[in-house]
Amino acid sequence: MRLSLSTLDRLPRDVRRPAYDLATVSVGVVHLGVGAFHRAHQAVYLDDCLARGATGWAVCGASLRSPDTSDALDPQDGLYALAVRSGAGDDLRVVGSLRRLLVAPREPQALLVAMSDPKVRIVTLTVTEKGYCHDPATGALDERHPDIIADLANPSAPKSAPGYLVEALARRRAAGVAPFTVLCCDNLPANGETVAKVVTRFATLRDPDLGRWVEGEVAFPCTMVDRIVPATTDADRALVAGRLGLEDAWPVMAEPFSQWVIEDRFPTGRPPLEEVGAQLVADVRPYEDMKLRLLNGSHSTLAYLGYLAGKETISDVMAAPAFARLVAALQDSEVTATVPPAPGADLAAYKQALRERFANPALKHRTWQIAMDGSQKLPQRLLAPIRDRLAAGAPLPLLALGVAGWMRYVSGQDEAGKPIDVRDPLAARFAAVAAEAGGDAGRLADGLLAIREVFGTDLPADPRFTGPVRAALASLYRQGAAATVEAAVAQA
Ligand code: CS2
Secondary structure, three states: OEOOHHHHHHOOOOOEOOOOOHHHOOEEEEEEOOOHHHHHOHHHHHHHHHHOOOOOOEEEEEEOOOOHHHHHHHHHOOOEEEEEEEOOEEEEEEEOOEEEEEEOOOOHHHHHHHHHOOOOOEEEEOOOHHHHOEOOOOOOEOOOOHHHHHHHHOOOOOOOHHHHHHHHHHHHHHHOOOOOEEEEOOOOOOHHHHHHHHHHHHHHHHOHHHHHHHHHHOOOOOEEEEOOOOOOOHHHHHHHHHHHOOEOOOOEEEOOOOEEEEEOOOOOOOOOHHHHOOEEEOOOHHHHHHHHHHHHHHHHHHHHHHHHOOOOEHHHHHOOHHHHHHHHHHHHHHHHHHOOOOOOOOHHHHHHHHHHHHHOOOOOOEHHHHHOOHHHHHHHHHHHHHHHHHHOOOOOHHHHHHHHHHHHHHOOEOOOOOEOOOOOOOHHHHHHHHHHHOOOHHHHHHHHHOOHHHHOOOHHHOHHHHHHHHHHHHHHHHHHHHHHHHHHHHHO
């Protein structure tokens, strides 16, 4: 028997369920990219808002690519379980905020109609870094991106996130409906500003007048989102079914920690998110730097070096003492100095909590999952603090080691000579560079450093950066990741 509206009352007592009448809520948010992260984060905050009586803020969730989530949740009336995993066990709740599911490639017009509905006042997005079709080094729209070219040629049947946003905004404008607020919930630097730039440029390319209107009328608040949400496995499904006494085709698994810092700029209204644990602030930047550089920067470093050292999950990596010391040293002696204090944040406690979160053995967060799409992640996670260190004349051996770990990883061959399944929009370029380099660390570094979309033009020209990266990469080839990390922490 499957989880659904008609089986809700069969849930055992220790599983929380929507504390409101699901039939009386209405959709006020369209979400693009209805994957596990959204369902463990924004959808939960909105579920709590609905339970507090803010009944106009249910979600219509759309996938821009795969129909899998929709196919899994449609028979369940959009209901799914969230399992919060810690050493203390798994805490389960069923989330009800997702009231409608759409698959954009199957029903693009239905999605555009939903986005044009005057009752929808916010469009949230988690389409991953690459989903914005921008150049990661500059943040500008990639005008040669195939989806952007297609969407400019055929704006009323879009494929990309910018294409959907602009077409829906154009329809609202034509109908005299106020624009929705665009709330990016991806780990991009200055995410609201970056998406504003991309969307405004796309609108301008369609029609300069539309571009001016988007620039003047649409709000793109910045946000910092945080919750570790590993991909769901079949073992997770079995565990959840056991607890629910019902099948759930796609539950989500998350850590106890959750944070959402939001720039409070919603001209047409918003749900009472401050009542359900979100922080509404005037400036997200300090929170974002703290999170992208300390959490995500460490995460990527652990993912690349940990994968190379044969570790399956982040908690496995953290269980190796040298790697745990690496994170502490990276954070304390290199990254912290580049992170301006966020109001009310206690950095020492934040870092301590991060290390404990990474070590949570109940979360099976695969190094391979985090290693994906490095070309889109490195600039804000590792290269931004590196630029700050360079500007301050400060050394950066551990940040450089993280970058070298990425280089060794995207070479596509692990330390035992086995192929690595490198997932990245630039994977074909990495493979060409690696083939050219033929296993030579120096040539691999040269080829990868020349990728402007990742490194820009400043970093490859600065020997204070390229020197330590080359040295670390040479060591990774010579003695492997585990020994290189040992040596690096011995010196730190
Ligand atoms: C991770 C993030 O996959 C990744 O790149 O670093 O998804 C990370 O788990 C989240 O940002 C935590 O909030």
